[in-house]
Amino acid sequence: MNALGLLRDVKELKRLKSELKKEKREKFVSVCGDTGCSVWDSKKVDEVFRRVLEEKGLSEEIPVKSTGCLGFCECGPVVIVFPEEIFYQKVNEEDVEEIVEETVVKGKVVERLLYHDPREDKKIVKASDIPFYKKQVRNLLGDNWLIDPGSIVDYFSREGYAAAAKAFTEMSPEEVINEIKEARLRGRGGAGFPTGVKWEECFTKNVENKYIICNADEGDPGAFMDRSILEGNPHSVLEGMMIGGYATGSNHGIVYIREEYPTALEKVKNAILKARETGMLGENILNSGFDFDITVSVGAGAFVCGETSALVNSIEGKVGEPRQKPPHLAEKGLYGKPTVVNNVETLANVPRIIRWGAEEFARAGSKNSGGTKIFSLVGKIRNTGLVEVPLGLPLREIIYEIGGGIKGGGHLKAVQTGGPSGGCLPGYMLDIPTDFEELDAAGSMMGSGGMIVMDYGTCMVEFSRYFLSFLSGESCGKCFSCREGIYRMLEIVEEVAAGTATLSHLDLLEELGEMVKNTTMCGLGKTSANPVLSTLKFFKGEYLAHIMENRCPAGVCRALVTVFINQELCSGCGVCRKKCPEEAITGEKKEPHYIEKALCSKCGICIESCPEEAITRA
Amino acid sequence: MKTFCHCNNHYGLENSSIILFMQNIQRNCGYLPEDELKRLADNTGTPLMDIYSIATFYKSFKLEPQGEHTITVCTGTACHLRGSGEVFEEMAAVLGVGSGGGTSEDGKYTLEKVNCLGACALAPLIVIDGHYHGNVTPGKAREMIEEHYK
Ligand SMILES: Cc1cc2nc3c(=O)[nH]c(=O)nc-3n(C[C@H](O)[C@H](O)[C@H](O)COP(=O)(O)O)c2cc1C
Ligand code: FES
Numbered sequence: 208m209n210a211l212g213l214l215r216d217v218k219e220l221k222r223l224k225s226e227l228k229k230e231k232r233e234k235f236v237s238v239c240g241d242t243g244c245s246v247w248d249s250k251k252v253d254e255v256f257r258r259v260l261e262e263k264g265l266s267e268e269i270p271v272k273s274t275g276c277l278g279f280c281e282c283g284p285v286v287i288v289f290p291e292e293i294f295y296q297k298v299n300e301e302d303v304e305e306i307v308e309e310t311v312v313k314g315k316v317v318e319r320l321l322y323h324d325p326r327e328d329k330k331i332v333k334a335s336d337i338p339f340y341k342k343q344v345r346n347l348l349g350d351n352w353l354i355d356p357g358s359i360v361d362y363f364s365r366e367g368y369a370a371a372a373k374a375f376t377e378m379s380p381e382e383v384i385n386e387i388k389e390a391r392l393r394g395r396g397g398a399g400f401p402t403g404v405k406w407e408e409c410f411t412k413n414v415e416n417k418y419i420i421c422n423a424d425e426g427d428p429g430a431f432m433d434r435s436i437l438e439g440n441p442h443s444v445l446e447g448m449m450i451g452g453y454a455t456g457s458n459h460g461i462v463y464i465r466e467e468y469p470t471a472l473e474k475v476k477n478a479i480l481k482a483r484e485t486g487m488l489g490e491n492i493l494n495s496g497f498d499f500d501i502t503v504s505v506g507a508g509a510f511v512c513g514e515t516s517a518l519v520n521s522i523e524g525k526v527g528e529p530r531q532k533p534p535h536l537a538e539k540g541l542y543g544k545p546t547v548v549n550n551v552e553t554l555a556n557v558p559r560i561i562r563w564g565a566e567e568f569a570r571a572g573s574k575n576s577g578g579t580k581i582f583s584l585v586g587k588i589r590n591t592g593l594v595e596v597p598l599g600l601p602l603r604e605i606i607y608e609i610g611g612g613i614k615g616g617g618h619l620k621a622v623q624t625g626g627p628s629g630g631c632l633p634g635y636m637l638d639i640p641t642d643f644e645e646l647d648a649a650g651s652m653m654g655s656g657g658m659i660v661m662d663y664g665t666c667m668v669e670f671s672r673y674f675l676s677f678l679s680g681e682s683c684g685k686c687f688s689c690r691e692g693i694y695r696m697l698e699i700v701e702e703v704a705a706g707t708a709t710l711s712h713l714d715l716l717e718e719l720g721e722m723v724k725n726t727t728m729c730g731l732g733k734t735s736a737n738p739v740l741s742t743l744k745f746f747k748g749e750y751l752a753h754i755m756e757n758r759c760p761a762g763v764c765r766a767l768v769t770v771f772i773n774q775e776l777c778s779g780c781g782v783c784r785k786k787c788p789e790e791a792i793t794g795e796k797k798e799p800h801y802i803e804k805a806l807c808s809k810c811g812i813c814i815e816s817c818p819e820e821a822i823t824r825a
Numbered sequence: 826m827k828t829f830c831h832c833n834n835h836y837g838l839e840n841s842s843i844i845l846f847m848q849n850i851q852r853n854c855g856y857l858p859e860d861e862l863k864r865l866a867d868n869t870g871t872p873l874m875d876i877y878s879i880a881t882f883y884k885s886f887k888l889e890p891q892g893e894h895t896i897t898v899c900t901g902t903a904c905h906l907r908g909s910g911e912v913f914e915e916m917a918a919v920l921g922v923g924s925g926g927g928t929s930e931d932g933k934y935t936l937e938k939v940n941c942l943g944a945c946a947l948a949p950l951i952v953i954d955g956h957y958h959g960n961v962t963p964g965k966a967r968e969m970i971e972e973h974y975k
Contacts, residue, residue, distance in 0.1 A: 243944045246957040280946030429902030431943035461840060466848075466885055467942055476838050504840040505848060507883035510940065524842025526882045583945060585903035591946040626902070659902055673905050677940065683882075786964060788918065811911055812964045 211360065213486040216494035217372045220363075227364040232270060233290040236260075236311065237352050239283060240273035241438055242470055243431075248299070249284035255303040256286075260311075269311060272355040275439015276431075278348055279339055280592040282322060287334055287352055294334035295320040325589075325611070339590045342609050344571050346579050347555050348595045351439035356474050359481040362442040368487050370558035371449045375495035378561075380410055383454040387557065389565035391577035396422055396513075396550030397628065397655050397730070399576070399643040402557075405547055408537040409455040412545040417457035420522070420541065420548045421448055423464040423471070424506055424513040427626030428677065430657035432581040433551035435593055437464070437471040440555065441478035445501060447554030449488070450561060452499045455547050460501040463518055466508060475503060510627075510681035514729050515548040517683070528683045529729035550655065552581060573599030573642045580641065580653075582624075586660040587614045596641070603637035606660060617662040621746070625654030627674045627681075628734035630741030631667065650741045652734070666763035667746040668753055672700045674738040682731060689732030692723035696739055703750055705766040706757040713750060717743060762825040765809050769825070772813075774799040776821035783813035783822065843871055844879060847886060856887040892928045892935035894973070896920075897952040901941030908962065909949035913938065915963035916951075919970050934970075 214220050238253040253273050260266045277285045282296035288310050295306060295317065302320060309315045321330040322337050331337050334352070354361035362368070374383050388403030409417060421444060425433040437444060448460040464472050479501050482488040490498045504522045506512055512521045516530035519541045540546020556578055560568045569577030581595045582605065589611035596605060602622060606612070613619055621631040624641075630651035632639065639645050643653045661670070675697040684690045699716050702708040720736030720743075727733055743750065752758045759767040772783070772792075777799040784792040784800060791807040794800030802813075814822045839845055846869070850861045857880055866873040880886045898904075898913045913926075916936055920929040926936040944950055947959030951966065958969070 242942070242957070243946050246944055246947050246950070246959045280944075283946075425943070426940070427902075428900075428941035429904075429945050430941070431945055434943040467939060479838060502840050503838055504842075505845070507844055507848065508885035509883050521844065522840060522842065524844050524879075526878055585945040585948065586906050591903075623902075657902065659906065661906065665906060670906075673902070788915075788967070810915060810963055811908070812915070812962075812967070815962045815964050 211485050217376055220372055220493060224363060235270045235272055235289050237272045237274045237287045239277045239285045241276035243276060243280040244283035244285060247283045251300050252284050252298055252303060255300045259303055259307045275351045275356050276435035276593055277352050278593045281590050292334045293332055294322055296322050339609055343595050344579050344597050345595045346559060347581060348593060356439055356441055357477060359442060359485060366562060367442055368446055370561035371446050372493055374450050374453055374561050375493060375497050380454045383450060384410060386560055386565050390560040390568045392556055392560060393576045394550055395552035399653060402553055406454045409545045409547045414545050416544045417455055418541045418544060418546040419448055419451045419455060419457045419460045420546060421462045421551055421554055422518060422548050423462055423551050425465060426510040426513040427655050427657045429585055429659055430583040430626060430655055432583055432593060432656045434468050434471050436551050436555050438474050441474050443555045443558055444551055445478055445482055447557035448501060449499050450557050453497055458498050461522060462503045463506060463522060464503060465506040511683045511731050514731060519546060528685045571597035576643060580656060582656045582658040584610050584658050587662040588660040589614045599640040599642045601638050601640050613662050620663050620665060621661045623659040625652035626657045627678055628652060628737055629654045630737045633745045650744060664761055666759055666761035667742040667749045668700060668704050669763045671739045671742045672704055675700055678735045686727045686732055688723050688726040692719055693735050695719055703753050704764045706753055708754050710754060770802055770807055770809050772800055772802060773821045776819050778819050782816050786812050786816045843869060855891050856889060893933050894954050895935050897937050897939050899942050899950040900938045903945035904948040904950055907948040911963045912949050912961050912966045915966050919967055
């Protein structure tokens with residue numbers, strides 16, 4: 208394929224696509240180049256693949272694609288060989304030669320690198336046969352393993368920018384809005400507001416300059432769906448923004464991206480430049496008469512800037528404090544102009560709706576919301592990674608059938624959705640469908656898609672302390688009740704964790720929670736008590752154990768636990784004695800050792816170093 | 826390329842604002858030196874007070890010089906559940922910095938926290954000078970620093 212020129216109209220776009228179809232290569236190798244796999248040196252694997260193929264004179268015929276997240280981070284670095292879709296896990300540099308020799312050249316499978324399914328006790332060859340992938344509906348993430356995010360050609364060959372062309376030349380803005388409404392698309396950023404309604408509100412404002420902003424602040428700590436979309440398929444987000452711009456009547460899009468995501472930022476910038484070069488951004492796009500351009504704005508590390516009005520302030524170069532609403536952003540947003548803010552995943556869904564039609568899109572999903580949702584499944588789960596499922600799938604299926612159950616064979620205690628704004632649900636509520644209303648009713652929320660699984664080694668008091676300390680650090684301080692209320696809740700929970708609280712503290716905690724919820728301005732404060740209130744509701748016993756018995760049932764809260772060596776299991780090897788930074792461990796060689804309580808800081812280094820697993824914290 | 830925004834508040838790819846200028850200063854100097862901020866205030870006509878309120882509001886801005894090496898420990902939810910708190914404490918103890926992080930006395934290391942780096946599957950995660958390390962334990966963390974110090 209030669210360098211791409213400017214595509215002047217829809218005809219030229221169609222011609223390019225049919226050319227690409229002819230040139231299409233069935234054979235290629237995808238190496239995950241996402242931040243996750245790159246921790247395991249996937250970049251080296253990628254380099255070696257290119258070198259080996261080059262040496263064998265195959266590099267023209269069999270391209271290597273450095274892709275975005277393939278989802279199954281647990282098995283990284285992941286390599287998939289096409290067209291057979293052979294899935295290799297934990298690949299390192301030394302394996303590459305063999306993969307090329309055996310699989311790419313001879314079409315044989317390298318058994319040793321295949322995924323082993325622990326349940327059926329067998330090896331699986333094809334990626335889509337792996338239980339982790341089988342149950343998913345990968346509308347958004349599915350393209351990740353087929354395209355190189357740095358290449359606009361790859362995106363074109365996957366029907367890229369066809370939706371924008373269709374919208375600009377065959378549909379009116381009203382028709383686009385209607386299609387989005389009929390698809391029952393709801394915002395994936397947290398609140399679940401119907402996207403079509405939001406766009407319509409902005410469309411009806413008869414004002415010259417309007418803005419559409421892509422919220423890529425992804426503040427929920429422990430979630431990385433948006434990063435993966437931006438790194439794996441940035442053009443799908445840009446196309447969604449263009450269509451959103453067309454539907455709302457705005458000509459300027461801004462991607463607000465957090466600075467902790469340097470790779471995503473680079474990929475987005477590159478994608479914008481490519482889109483400008485090919486005329487997908489600019490004036491009179493595809494001769495439709497519609498002008499649109501996108502710029503980026505980089506955050507500076509503040510969770511509250513994910514809130515729409517704080518985000519707008521931040522883009523304007525101000526302190527990121529939320530604004531009083533009304534006026535809503537659709538009336539008075541960025542630089543005082545009507546503005547729409549949408550989440551990354553919401554926008555990535557838009558091209559599909561236009562291309563497939565609302566009905567087809569909403570075939571996956573529940574009564575109230577159409578399409579799929581990506582969850583970042585983390586914590587004490589066997590298959591950590593990104594999973595994309597139809598909205599409404601019960602939590603149990605996500606955790607057990609896709610996630611493979613609890614890591615280490617333990618039992619599930621709770622699952623937390625919605626990040627710092629969400630709640631913890633106990634194991635017996637796992638049959639709840641993952642739907643905005645259902646999760647809200649149960650005392651949690653959908654949030655942006657973080658899903659954290661906990662086993663009995665997690666202390667719920669400590670867990671709510673964690674979120675409170677996060678939120679008290681992130682509260683912008685504008686509302687007194689948020690600034691002081693969260694801090695007071697944190698103090699109380701810290702007392703519970705230290706074993707110094709009394710029963711009346713719990714009543715106060717509940718009262719404070721309700722007060723903060725009702726008297727703060729933005730979503731941060733309004734939802735800040737959710738983690739505490741939900742754990743108090745479902746796991747009150749644990750709070751009581753801390754208060755009444757001075758006991759942390761999970762063995763986590765430092766003040767209430769001791770570290771000790773099981774004298775029967777200890778072989779006296781002395782590893783722990785050498786490792787202990789406090790010199791708190793004594794014992795003769797080959798004799799059971801013991802820990803001097805007064806010196807022990809309970810750091811746990813001895814626990815991880817003991818080859819006999821003889822040391823516990825309880 | 827012409828852009829269609831009335832505010833013209835951006836050039837090329839990036840939206841320009843006082844925050845962007847401050848990010849550029851920090852990229853060049855490693856932190857925000859007082860002189861530079863004063864100059865920025867003069868050049869842009871922004872009151873120095875506003876610049877400081879931005880510098881102290883956003884967590885990524887630093888008003889102190891940083892150590893030669895930066896160690897970032899992720900304290901996001903996934904990392905926290907898998908023991909990043911202990912990793913951080915251990916690092917702080919080895920480097921002799923306070924429980925909130927900071928720069929070691931010899932100016933060699935700066936220890937800081939971050940809320941999620943988006944690679945939660947590898948929790949707990951630390952970054953040393955831009956290199957990611959996954960599945961870290963307090964013991965491994967101690968070894969890494971001791972190795973570095975040699
Ligand atoms: C404190 C706070 C943080 C938020 N952080 C994010 C975020 O990081 N990313 C996001 O897309 N939405 C975030 N939201 C939700 C946004 O305010 C908003 O609902 C969303 O971006 C709208 O897009 P959507 O309709 O496509 O979901 C946050 C909300 C609050 C109150
Ligand atoms: S919580 Fe540490 S990388 Fe996400």
